Amino acid sequence: MPSPSLTIDTPAGAVHATAGPRQDDAVVFELGGAVRGSVHVTGTHHPLHWDQFTAIRACLGPVNAYQTTAPDEDLPRLARGRTGYRGSLTLYRDAADRPQVTVYPMRTDADHELSEKTAAVLTAVLRMCAEDVAQRADLPAIWDAARQRDTPSLLRFLIWSVSHHQAEAARFEREAREAREAREAREAQPARRAAVADWWTVARWFTAAPHPVLLLMLADLPHSLARTVAVMQWLSPYCLDRAAEEHERARRAQAEVASLHAQQRGPTRRNTRGEVALTSATP
Template sequence: MTLTAHRQFVWASPLTSANEQPPSAKTAASLTSVLRACADSGAQREDLPVILGLSRKRDTPVLLRFLTWSVGSSRNEAARYEATLRSAERQRPAAVADWWAAARWFTARPHVVVLLMLADVPGSLARRVGVLEWEVAYFRDQAGKERERVRRFAAEVVSLRAQRHGRRACAGAERDA
């Protein structure tokens, strides 16, 4: 729930049951009206700013520790994905060259074993090339996602620290007044 000067916005994800099924239209309408009533009731509280301030004061240090850990964890994951990506990129040209060498052998002296090496079956050269192609795309995508998580987590840490320092400065100014 986000409060603005004179308008209240409520966002809720789609309602689903424990087995991921949507509720009936009547149930969804009832739940939505109950949730809206709860949000309206909470927004009417005169002490809401005090409650939210105390909640932020209590939760911010824990959230900062979690986000700091998340930044490190995501950096490690991104590094692991990037290392695996580099490995797959290094192996791919050799695997393709091996497949072409087997193809030349097959055209020079056709044999069923060489044909199996060229076919897309488990353990074949073709399968290895296909797996490496998939790994390159997958690990590049995953590394990018982890780098984006690092960016978001780090931005949140900076934001929370700035808010915390701002609240401290405001509290100091109130005491001085």
């Protein structure tokens, strides 16, 4: 069970964080001790699975920094400082069910970088607040509220992402085809075949008797035969690999779109890891 008040040991001293009543999709902690201000903790999607609301995000300030910007005067400050701080942290579990943390860049209210000590203090505060919310009995309600809040914007992004990745895949496939055709055309040219034969002749000379002049003739310089041959050899396979990656990204995004639509249509339940599973759905 979460504690109503946390004591967090930091390089700047002890920080006391007291959780207020849950605000539908979030819990706000009031800070005292070495840090003054507040931390906003809410549910969010897993960084690698955008259709699964199984992560927790903690933001410096009293509001969700991904929806609105907290006024400078409401940002957390060190007990003896006047500088406000912005930043956030996401807590989630990996495929092996181990806790992982992603810390997003923290800046001052004047958009300056933080010292290493200050960053360590604020990271410790954000993580402890997030971990406290992770133990709450009402965490599933926080995740469900986050899903309802974020699904429309996620769908817009993912639908755009499907089209973007499909277009990128088509572009790489086109470049692979053009590179293959160019290579075949050049290989069919007698002058090129002769040039390649000359290159290998020079290479054999260099192997038999290394000399700086021969090395210069073999060098991979801009617009050189060596560069042209090398590029044509790897460009087509490289583009095909990139096209396959883009097709896979489009497939994953499309699957996440379908999952989010299904979650919108029917009631859901959560398994022990917080992953959403449909209990019913209507067309």
